[in-house]
Amino acid sequence: MSLVLTLASRNLFHDRLRFVATMVGIVFSVVLVMIQMGLFLGFGRMVTTMIDNASADLWILPKGAKCFEDPSLLDVKLRDRVATMEGVSWAAPLVIGFSDWRLESGEVTPVFIVSADLRDGSLQPFNVVDGNVPALTQGANVAVDRSYFERLGVSGVGSTAEIRGRKVRVVAVTDGIRSFATTPYVFVDLKNARNYTGTPRDRASSVLVRLKDDADREKALSAIRAEVGDAEVLTSDDFRSRSRSFWLFGTGAGAALFAGALLGVIVGTVIVAQTLYSSTKDHLNEFATLRAMGSSNAYIYTVIIYQALINAVIGFAIAAGIGSIVVQMTAKSALPIVITPWLMAALFALTVVMCVASGIGAIIRVVRIDPATVFMR
Amino acid sequence: MNDYVVEAKSVEKKLGRGAGEVHALRGIDLSLRRGELTLLMGPSGSGKTTLLLVLGCMLTPNSGSVTICGTPTADADKEALARIRREHIGFVFQSYHLFPTLTATQNVQLALDIRGEHGRRAAEKSREALAMVGLEQKVDSLPGGLSGGEQQRVAIARALVANPSVVLADEPTGALDGKNGQSIMRILAETAHERERAVLVVTHDPRVVPYADRIVEIEDGLIVQEPTDRPRMPTAVPFRA
Incomplete structure (x- = not known):
């Protein structure tokens, strides 16, 4: 180990409480920032x-649709016009909307x-x-996510309930399709979707378009843009960006998460700065003494920066361990915390920069050191 | 070849400002030669430490000139002064100023590390320097586990390990008992005589006088007794403890 690193580590570990x-x-x-960014x-x-x-490949949406x-x-006639256009493999209407689910208990x-x-x-x-997805096309069948079993009052395939007074039967079960708004998604066929959401037969929420290879x-x-007039045509990537932008920034949710992360960075920086300065x-x-012996300022800065880096590496390692536990604990929750390798790398870089x-x-304090003081003590 | 490694000419130094200003040095002429141990003596407040700081490139004079191994210190900025100290000067402090969390070897090695000498060879040189001052059995000891005399010997090994041309020692025996003080002075005298270094010792301690080749007395910022050559005290006796 280099002597600078030895000196830096001894300076740090000498005062264990600090x-x-x-x-x-x-x-x-780091954990606060990790959780905020993971959220x-x-x-x-x-x-x-x-x-x-x-x-x-493409989404045809009502003009101004945000998500x-x-x-x-x-x-819905747009679908027929687009389906026959050159380069289009197929076009399908999509109907979505809120509805009421009545449990067997009446709730x-x-x-x-x-x-x-x-x-x-x-x-x-x-x-x-579990179950049989093609069965959705028959009768009043539905597919639900198992994370909402309790909410929907069902226990799996074969369970029944009512949507808008019509009896439905669960024929397929999914895992991990959760709504951030906590309202359970229920998959049904197109005809039933119109009935359950009150969508007229000549209307649709959007039209999905698949292009030929x-x-x-x-x-x-x-x-297609020229054909659909007032409606908007977005690629999947564009629609994804627009949806994220709306939910994360249009609603202020993203700003709140970033504010929390920023708070974490500020708190961490202040605490580390205070302890490094005090050390x-x-x-x-x-x-x-080093300065009196003729050491350059750069040598002394190196000692301090090594102290900061040791803090960063050890602190990040502990935080990463806690972060991975949090990820596991929230994996099945309504809003799982997602930590990608990129986020991990970015957080490590942030920790190093912060430290x-x-x-x-501390460096500013050291710059002002008068080496002559060692002769006065 | 010029034997003078430190030359101070007409050095004046004022400390403080306004009503608190003190004229600490009032035209000092002093040269330090290789192979010579010079004692700088004088009462408290006479300017001894200020002169040591000026000769050690920690203070720059208001007027006059200081040259270290042919390098003038006038107009040098803080980093340039640090470089002169690093390349030419070894310091021994009254309070040792060892790093409490580093071993004796690591304390000595620091003097090489700041000069860019790292690794196994630097550690080896540091252990050799400690052996030279009789501490080969204490190379892995922390300063807290050493006596005052041993700590001062570590400090001397640190001052000497990089072969500086001049060693400046501030009251090196001030915190030591008679026996340890004698031991330290023997090491410094041998440093001057055997290793051909210029050694300046600032001291109040009359017991060290026999080790001096020259004695310079300073009072009120002026040298009141010109340096005179004195017979050298033999240092052939090994100074190991």
Whole structure:
């Protein structure tokens, strides 16, 4: 181990109480930022889960539709016009909307109806763990997510309930299709979706379009835009961005998460800065001795920055351990915290920057050291 | 070849400002030669420490000049002064100023580390320096586990390990008993005589006088007794404890 690193680590570990306080500060800060950003990512994924799993190439939407759950409607005849256009493989109407679910106990709870289209690549129940998805096309059958069993008063395939006074039967069960608004998604076929949501036969929430593999995508997109008039045509990526932007920033939820993360960074920086400054102050005589011996300022800065880096590495390792536990604990919750390798890397970089920036106060103090003071003590 | 490694000419230094201003040095001329141990003596407040700080490149004079190994210190900024100290000067402090969390070897090695000498060779040189001052059995001891005399010997090993041309010692025996004080002075005298270094010792301690080749007395910022050559005390006796 280099002597600078040895000196830095001994300076840190010499006062164990202060080191523990520093670690608490860093861990608190990093875990707070990790959770906020993990919620942000989890939220971002959750609000686009239907778009992600539809695998349609284009979405035709009522003008100004902000997200998948937007209640606006458009003319369903658009579907017929687009389906026959060059480069289009198929086009399918999608109907969504809120409805009432009556449990066998008589209790009523709101649900969000999603019409399923069983064609390959269209929107249909995914992550299916039990039951028979094709059975959705027969009678009043539904698919629900098992995380909402209790809320919906069902126990699996074969359970029954009522939607808007019509008896329905669970024929398929999914896992992990959760709504961030906590309103359970219920997949039904298109005809039933109209009935349950009160959507007229000539209207639809959107039209999903699949292009042929050999289609000129730009050309097809332009042609469809020209054809649909007032309606909007978005690629899946554009619709995903728009939905995230609406839910995360249009509602202020994202800003709140970022504010929490920023608070974590500020708290962490202040705590680390305070402890590093206090540690440096306690070792001023040693730094003055180094300076008297002829050490450059850069050498002394290196000692302080190494102290900051040691803090960052140990603090981050502990925080990462806590973060992984939190991820596991929230995996099955309504809003799981998502921590990706990229987020982890970014958080480590943030921790290092935070700790090194915290050393600036200590460095400013050290710059003012007068080496002559060692002759006065 | 010029044997003078430190040359101070007409050095004046004022400390403080306004009503609190003190004229600490009032035109000092002093040169330190290789192979010579010089004692700087004088009453408290006479300017001894200020002169040591000026010669040690920690203070710059208001007027006059200081040259260390041919390098003038006038107009040098803080980093340039630090470089002169690093390259030419070894310091021994009254209070040792060892790093309490580092072993004796690591304390000595710091003097090499700040000069860019790292690794196994630096550690080896540091252990050799400790052996030279009789501490080969204490290389892995922390300062807290050493006596005052041993700590001062570690400090001397630290001052010498990088082969500086000049060693400046501030009251090196001030915190030691007679026996340890004698031991430290023997090491410093051998440093001057055997290793051909210029050694300046600031002291109040009359017991160290026999080790001096020259004695410079300072009072009210002026040298009141010109340096005179004195017969050297033999240092052939090994100074190991």
